[in-house]
Amino acid sequence: MSHLMAEMPWTQYRRRIDAGAVVLLPLGSVEQHGPHLPLGTDHLLATAVSADAARMLAGRGRDAMVAPALAYGYKSQPHMGGGQAFPGTTSLDAMTLIGQVRDILRELHRHGCRRIVVVNSHCENQAFAWEGIDLARREHPQLRVMRLEYWDFTAPSTLDAVFPDGFPGWALEHAAVVETSLMLHYHPALVDMAALPDEPAAAFPVWDLCPQPDGLVPSQGVLSPARGADAAKGARIAADCVAGIVDAVLRDLR
Amino acid sequence: MSHLMAEMPWTQYRRRIDAGAVVLLPLGSVEQHGPHLPLGTDHLLATAVSADAARMLAGRGRDAMVAPALAYGYKSQPHMGGGQAFPGTTSLDAMTLIGQVRDILRELHRHGCRRIVVVNSHCENQAFAWEGIDLARREHPQLRVMRLEYWDFTAPSTLDAVFPDGFPGWALEHAAVVETSLMLHYHPALVDMAALPDEPAAAFPVWDLCPQPDGLVPSQGVLSPARGADAAKGARIAADCVAGIVDAVLRDLR
């Protein structure tokens, strides 16, 4: 049985919602992820992690379905995703993204759904997703919504294993070891390890400057070296994230 | 070589845009399509037809790429898609949809793209897509945008073959012979022919009434019987649509 809402008829969806199923809404982006990862990396990963979580939730007695991802996200920030200067990065204005989250939550509420998990894979979406949730809940305060970035559920022991020289922190993990490993796990055919650049990690000042200064971002868009990535690491990170989301939902999204 | 923008790195995308590639933007919906077709029928078909068209365009010397579909569309109308009362139908407010089209076109323009084809699969999107295009072109009048509903390219001879008793017109072709055949062609695993209902075709008055009257729409959401659908018909319709779009782009989107 599929957990993807887009792949099931409305009759099945209704049955599952009526029985109390949770809906997971993946938020992604269309954003450069270096010369080795595809532009859709974020929404592909958000969907993959959400689908795994839905399967595991069902296995643990709480049915779940995954709504179609928001493929387009908010504007890329230089220190998070390389910034808006890369061709291919295709981003929405704040109001458009906020409106999408608000509208979809309003519709899920109309269907009878009361428990929603917003699974974000693109940092820049965070504040706007929050606003969309808040606007939907202003109309429908009965909605209960969990919002998260999936990678935050990676266990410290996993990070130790993935980064034997020490985890440098999430700040520069764009198109780097974690995302590359996850893509090698979930979508290996879309990864071109031969294209991995050799650029060093970016170093960002604490301020933002608009327009962004020349040379601020590594020219190929990888914010820190992705050399150590492999599918096994991706599998391990994915397992942590999926289990972490499932635990959180079962424990806290009552 | 993939034609899906989401599956290629930015470096490939840039190269192709710089060489003049067209971008196709599929517009879909998350909408009930009867008990035998999935909720994502519209965006799945818009993407499939667009991808075929992109491949054929490339084969005829005009490179093309397919942007991620807008999976969510405008609110379902009773006489077009059964209306908003079906659980699972998940729709956007006008401004949200308009904003998405405007924002994505603005971004494609920033990338250097000047020729865009908006491939719509959900009637209700039509006017709002137009507004989004108009707002984007108000900012960037150099953009040239073709907008179409894919099924309009089906040849009369194909309609004769698909509907041996005479084509009743597009008005009630929701979750009916055409869409079911196309899904059997493109995504057979997502079609459940055993679930096909036996309800007669809907008959709509010339006015709209809000709220929609009870009994106006067939209870399972199929607006006219889909019994005659098969994959071969889907293949033939798809071939017409794809070739028609390709011809239009080559001839008119200069």
Place this chain on the structure above:
Amino acid sequence: MSHLMAEMPWTQYRRRIDAGAVVLLPLGSVEQHGPHLPLGTDHLLATAVSADAARMLAGRGRDAMVAPALAYGYKSQPHMGGGQAFPGTTSLDAMTLIGQVRDILRELHRHGCRRIVVVNSHCENQAFAWEGIDLARREHPQLRVMRLEYWDFTAPSTLDAVFPDGFPGWALEHAAVVETSLMLHYHPALVDMAALPDEPAAAFPVWDLCPQPDGLVPSQGVLSPARGADAAKGARIAADCVAGIVDAVLRDLR
């Protein structure tokens, strides 16, 4: 007794609303209608048909009043009204039109009105009127709203009589036989039959192109020849439309 809301004092309006009167809201445009019809053709016809319908409704025991028309409508489409390139065509952005419909319905609700008929005379308004109605009903679900294009009530026998060579369909009926006949019936002083152009009917492809290609639209703005128009035909069409609207309201807008 007038049926035009603009021509009555509030005291009369209140009395009639309190007694259950229906309100008709005409939607028009300021749009080129060829060299022989005035720019206000759409809102003049919408108002005229609405006023006739209100009179007939009152005569059949259901009081009705006509709110001032929205004189300005959505942007003209080439294949519906010649497109935005004609000087004189004066159109609103989507949000402005949506807002007007929403605001006026909200106000009618505040007055105590619960039954509204939106009488549209400009195809391009259709989707945006729907959104305005939907937004008003989101706030005030007690509102019951009928939405229609008046010409859809023309009887087949009338079309046979008006088009002795066969009715070519509504698609090209812009500034053509139907609208010219109706204007000769309702506002003959504003019609200049001597100015009727001799251009052949337009032929549109199934796609839209922005910007619109040169030569797509007949240079004078008449989408199909209006030669056969006369006031008697206008009277007959008007009679059908008025009676059709009245029947629909009495039967279905309960």
Place this chain on the structure above:
Amino acid sequence: MSHLMAEMPWTQYRRRIDAGAVVLLPLGSVEQHGPHLPLGTDHLLATAVSADAARMLAGRGRDAMVAPALAYGYKSQPHMGGGQAFPGTTSLDAMTLIGQVRDILRELHRHGCRRIVVVNSHCENQAFAWEGIDLARREHPQLRVMRLEYWDFTAPSTLDAVFPDGFPGWALEHAAVVETSLMLHYHPALVDMAALPDEPAAAFPVWDLCPQPDGLVPSQGVLSPARGADAAKGARIAADCVAGIVDAVLRDLR
């Protein structure tokens, strides 16, 4: 030759715009005006004064056309028009009114028009009209726009004659002597002098209170007694306003 844009074909409009015609845009309201004046008083007067001004401008060598009035205006204020509590008063949200003014000016600019006169008849519209003009001029700084309330052109000697006991000021002139006289001049069939109430003038505090206190506004909506109104006074006031607008346009809207 008509000066009403709605009554002329686009071909005539284009000719006149190309020759430098000014466009007057009347702003009105649908608002209670006591039991003796119709709800449309404001937009009827704004249109009548604008049409007279257009004729006089043409007679003095400066062609002018009158665009269809904005029939609906901003929300009625208690001390200006009795407030929103009267059934029949039908008002727009700020953004809707702003958008209409902005959109129409943008369109007039597209037509080639560069000189516009916004003729307001409803105080509450003033600030929002200004914003609409400002937003249109942000896009099209070449536009030159004169904005006015027509009554401000009434000569002091006329006020002396109209108010033999002394002009009490414009503040309470709602549905009172000036508007009643003007309607008796322009639209006598719509005035019911027999319905004139005998309520004394309103007395407003300097603050606004929301919701408005009971008894703040005279129960029939006339803010000061209209007893002295007659058509001759209306003619004299109209003559002043029309001539004043014409002089201002000829002298200052270059």
Place this chain on the structure above:
Amino acid sequence: MSHLMAEMPWTQYRRRIDAGAVVLLPLGSVEQHGPHLPLGTDHLLATAVSADAARMLAGRGRDAMVAPALAYGYKSQPHMGGGQAFPGTTSLDAMTLIGQVRDILRELHRHGCRRIVVVNSHCENQAFAWEGIDLARREHPQLRVMRLEYWDFTAPSTLDAVFPDGFPGWALEHAAVVETSLMLHYHPALVDMAALPDEPAAAFPVWDLCPQPDGLVPSQGVLSPARGADAAKGARIAADCVAGIVDAVLRDLR
């Protein structure tokens, strides 16, 4: 005990709101006020008058707190504040100002506050503040809001004393005797009487023209001579306004 909300912890604020305190919200501007008064004159005065009123209200048994002023206001009008051409005048679009008033009132309602006084010091804010209040009350009709311009409470006897040659009216009182006197009373260190210009009073036509004509506004931004200003006059005006506001609140904002 402070009456400024910004200077108290939430615990104190909650206690006072729970006990029924009124909140005053000052609306100001950042706008030229001649070469002798600072750009913040409006929001400084609105805050000072509000704080005095809050103290006096507390002394008369009705606790009151002053929310942080909206420092930025709507666009300056030539005849009210010199217009937008002066560097330093820093103004908001209508929707931004409307949104601020709406949002803050919504939040005060959430806190449990039901009585609010909007103390305006910048004429141009008036209509937009009204809209903000209306939108907040559409959501929360229990809110009772008084809206005022503080100077309207100046007693006629005070005006006689302040203007021994006769009060010329409020129309040109921008950066003139009243505001200068009030600033000498409340913020003498920010007034530079030596910089007072000698320009005569402005004389405005009854129409607005956009763009504003050269020479319409006195070059230094003072709309009528401020020579007679002094701190004693400021104290007297302030005393009237504060007492007037307090009386209005005690009597009418129940």
Place this chain on the structure above:
Amino acid sequence: MSHLMAEMPWTQYRRRIDAGAVVLLPLGSVEQHGPHLPLGTDHLLATAVSADAARMLAGRGRDAMVAPALAYGYKSQPHMGGGQAFPGTTSLDAMTLIGQVRDILRELHRHGCRRIVVVNSHCENQAFAWEGIDLARREHPQLRVMRLEYWDFTAPSTLDAVFPDGFPGWALEHAAVVETSLMLHYHPALVDMAALPDEPAAAFPVWDLCPQPDGLVPSQGVLSPARGADAAKGARIAADCVAGIVDAVLRDLR
């Protein structure tokens, strides 16, 4: 000479802008900061740090002025500022905040200003300030804008000194040692050290939940103990931040 724009006449402002002065725009909030700090803590600190930075910039040859702070900010997040449940926390919708930043930058551009520093003191504002800057730069790409959170310039050695037991990170520094110390340095009269609560530090999960769970946030709103705060620490932190901002502006905002 003052560096606060609100305290200077437009003539001085113009002179300084014409000579190339930078404008600093402080962004704050009205938000609970525990029982010992006032609701205005954020905008008070943002203004104080900005004023110090402006003075130091002037001393180093680059004139600078501080625009009035945006006193109200975006909605409080539980893990950043305790969330929206505290009375007194008074927050704006996303669009309102975005609009303010956009409008003010647009106006500064009109004044001739080309270099702006947005000094943020409330984490939740970050993304919306970015959008406001982006929308302003879409209109005026010549604008160069630096955006920062002031505390990020605190030197590691200062953190070592302020937190002798080790700096626990910025995450829980709300109403805690850093802000309390800064308020003791800048506004000691507004701090009530006797009211300091004894609650332990908050511990937040990696997900957000709406509505926020009971007990998630310490009941008095202090996210980690503020016991060690003193004015000397505040002075040291302030000195770092001010110098850091000044260095960044001189080096990078060219």
